[in-house]
Amino acid sequence: MGVYRQEAQSRRMGWLELFRHDKSFMPTAIQLIQQVEAIVDAQPLIMRLPVQLDLATDAVALGLMRAYNLDAGNAYHIALARAEQVNSFVTLDQGFGAVDALNLYTCHPTLLQAQTTATEILPFATPTLP
Structure with missing residues (x-):
C-alpha cells in the first residue's frame, strides 16, 4: 500500500507493520483496495485468478523460492498463475x-x-x- 509509505517511514516501520499497529488506517485502505478491484474488473484484458492454496501450489512456490531466491509473495504469484496456465x-x-x-x-x-x-x-x- 504505497499511499501509506510516507506515514510508515516516519514511524520507522513498513506499511504492513503500520496496519498491524494502527487500525485507524484500515477503512481507507479497504476503500482503496475496492477502488482498484473495480478498475481491474472493468478491464477485459486483465485476468483475476482464483486463489487455490494447496500442497501442490505450496510445493511449486517453495521450489521457485529455492531455485530463484524469490520472496514468498512473488513465488506464490507465479505458482498460482502457473496453476491456471498463465x-x-x-x-x-x-x-x-x-x-x-x-x-x-x-x-x-x-x-x-x-x-x-x-x-x-x-x-x-x-x-x-x-
Missing part, C-alpha cells in the same frame, strides 16, 4: 526478472536489460520508479 505478467517488480520462461511486460529499465523475454510497454512508467 505465464505472462505486467509488472514493475524486479523479482520476476530472475525467473526463466516468464513473459514479462514492463517499462522497468532493469528488467528490460536483464530479462531477454521482457517486452517494453509504454506509457506505463514514470522517471521516479525505484
Whole structure:
C-alpha cells in the first residue's frame, strides 16, 4: 500500500507493520483496495485468478523460492498463475526478472536489460520508479 509509505517511514516501520499497529488506517485502505478491484474488473484484458492454496501450489512456490531466491509473495504469484496456465505478467517488480520462461511486460529499465523475454510497454512508467 504505497499511499501509506510516507506515514510508515516516519514511524520507522513498513506499511504492513503500520496496519498491524494502527487500525485507524484500515477503512481507507479497504476503500482503496475496492477502488482498484473495480478498475481491474472493468478491464477485459486483465485476468483475476482464483486463489487455490494447496500442497501442490505450496510445493511449486517453495521450489521457485529455492531455485530463484524469490520472496514468498512473488513465488506464490507465479505458482498460482502457473496453476491456471498463465505465464505472462505486467509488472514493475524486479523479482520476476530472475525467473526463466516468464513473459514479462514492463517499462522497468532493469528488467528490460536483464530479462531477454521482457517486452517494453509504454506509457506505463514514470522517471521516479525505484
